[in-house]
Amino acid sequence: MNDTEKTPPFIFYLTLDESLPKAFHTYDRHFRRIGYVLVPVRLDQLQMLMSTSSQEHMIVLCSISDSKEYKLYNERIRGYLKYILKSKRITFLQASSFSKLNDQKSLALFRNYFFLKYPMNAHELVQKVAQYYTTKKEQKTVWPGGRRATLESGAA
DSSP: OOHHHHSOOEEEEEOSSSSOOHHHHHHHHHHHHTTOEEEEEOHHHHHHHHHHOOOSOEEEEEEEOSHHHHHHIIIIIHHHHHHHHTTSSEEEEEEESOGGGOOHHHHTTTSOEEEEESSOOHHHHHHHHHHHHHHHHHHHHSOTTOOOOOOOTTOO
């Protein structure tokens, strides 16, 4: 087993405030049960990670459950989101009950923005994120052009 197989997969949780919300602790508990690590990051830390990290692809989860978080998201994150998504190094999963935050129409071009509508069970959300992570990892390991054609060893 090499080092990449020993390290658990990381899911980044975008925090909107200095303190961690209750949702982070709930999701963290569920992610730990299935072997994932939920890492809280602020926007500036995320930008630094994107520029310095050797990780090919990062999955970022952002949860907006009340009006205070809604306001913070609009002020701090929404304007930078399209610039962050242009790098194609992150997938942004946004969970919210505010339908106004669904930027799917304007960000559909990037194909790395997904909106998850609340109310949703925490276990269900964690399973969706984990499924997406494994799907994304499998896509990276498969050659996009299919298998290369070869001749059998006896044919000439």
